Amino acid sequence: MHNFDFEKPSTVADAVAALASEDAQALAGGQTLIPTLKQRLAAPSKLVSLTGIADLQGISHSDGVLTIGAATTHVEVAAGGYGSLSVLAGNIGDPAVRNRGTIGGSLANNDPSADYPAAVLATGATINTNARSIKADDFFDGIFTTALEEGEIITSVAFPIPEASCYEKFEQPASRFALVGVCVAKMAGGVRVAVTGASEEGVHRWREAETALNANFSADAIADLSVSADGLISDLHGTPKYRANLVKVLTARAVANC
Amino acid sequence: MSSISMTVNGKTVSGEVEGRTLLSQFLREDLLLTGTHIGCDTSQCGACSVHVDGKLVKGCTMLAVEADGAAVTTIEGMANEDGSLSIIQAAFQEHHGLQCGFCTPGMVMATDSLLKSNSDPSEAEIRKHLSGNICRCTGYHNIIKSIQAAASQLG
Structure with missing residues (x-):
């Protein structure tokens, strides 16, 4: 790992100022960033820890919206009793990873096989930053890429609470990332289906399934749909065709378990 | 620095x-x-x-x-103040929860964190909690037995 300076500001404003220097990088729980630094895939001049900022902590609930501070760890969300979101958080990585990893870090990283992006996209959540609010549909911009500008910090994520929701994950047992994961959410404005782990473009909605489920919210409703293997991830864990099949199977399971 | x-x-x-x-x-x-x-x-x-x-x-x-x-x-x-093995450590020794011992420090730390939050874990809960701790010798069988024994002693 190349060396770097380290700062741990206590306010968002100080963190934004610290990130203004060249090649500075935000550090949340570090469960992806630290392994990345070890492999010398990134060489920031400075790491700015976001874990000392009180404003990024905590979970609140009002008017049908659950707002989670960006530096909230997976274990805190898992323990909160927030339905399928807590189940999702409780199955990220392993216990030690859940004690450090944060929701903001996961979203800013936008790993194509991460769990949280599926829940954020399926519920149409809003990602709040130091500068603005970004709708989930506008946030994810291809793998490891988001709408965040250089130095922009996620402060919280606001989830509209679904009428029903379920996240089904087919786990890659070595990494415990999703080989494929599907989140189905029944929202006031209709059903939304978000798929992670499958596409080379990262998390995305399966709109055909949404249309079918809006007409008939049952696993049978998607029985006649097919998922194209074009553009799906191919690696030693699964072929595109295998992942395409998993998308459909997991969607049906998620609907059945909603 | x-x-x-x-x-x-x-x-x-x-x-x-x-x-x-x-x-x-x-x-x-x-x-x-x-x-x-x-x-x-x-x-x-x-x-x-x-x-x-x-x-x-x-x-x-x-x-x-x-x-x-x-x-x-x-x-x-983790040992007792007099230097003797803690209940968890002694359970690993008693139930052969280690062979080469390389992973054991991590296993003991993971076990301690599990039993502090769940005093009577099921086998499935133990296995899930150990998902980030890899052992290449035991096949986990005796690690599970050790943790179950420690849990019942700590009760």
Whole structure:
């Protein structure tokens, strides 16, 4: 790992100022960033820890919206009793990873096989930053890429609470990332289906399934749909065709378990 | 270089570290607490598991500067005060929960964190909690037995 300076500001404003220097990088729980630094895939001049900022902590609930501070760890969300979101958080990585990893870090990283992006996209959540609010549909911009500008910090994520929701994950047992994961959410404005782990473009909605489920919210409703293997991830864990099949199977399971 | 201080196994310690110094490296190389093992150094194996402010973390995936001001517990802090094995450690010995022993410090730290939050875990809960701790000798069977025995003794 190349060396770097380290700062741990206590306010968002100080963190934004610290990130203004060249090649500075935000550090949340570090469960992806630290392994990345070890492999010398990134060489920031400075790491700015976001874990000392009180404003990024905590979970609140009002008017049908659950707002989670960006530096909230997976274990805190898992323990909160927030339905399928807590189940999702409780199955990220392993216990030690859940004690450090944060929701903001996961979203800013936008790993194509991460769990949280599926829940954020399926519920149409809003990602709040130091500068603005970004709708989930506008946030994810291809793998490891988001709408965040250089130095922009996620402060919280606001989830509209679904009428029903379920996240089904087919786990890659070595990494415990999703080989494929599907989140189905029944929202006031209709059903939304978000798929992670499958596409080379990262998390995305399966709109055909949404249309079918809006007409008939049952696993049978998607029985006649097919998922194209074009553009799906191919690696030693699964072929595109295998992942395409998993998308459909997991969607049906998620609907059945909603 | 940053000056850091923390308590490790109840004792206040301090040191000068680079930004990139890992907690596992600080414990082993600066404090000479070599019970915290570095197996994979890629966050997979859990041999480096320690507790930071009571929470299980991988010492190789946390910077030493991030533990500034924290209370850290390592395997060296797990035995009873008279130096005898703790209930968990003795259960691993009694039930052959180790063969080569390399993963054992992490296994003991993970077990301690499990039993503090769940005094009577099922086999499935034990296996899930150990998902970040890899053992290449035992096939886990006797580790599970050791943890079940420790749980019933700690009751």
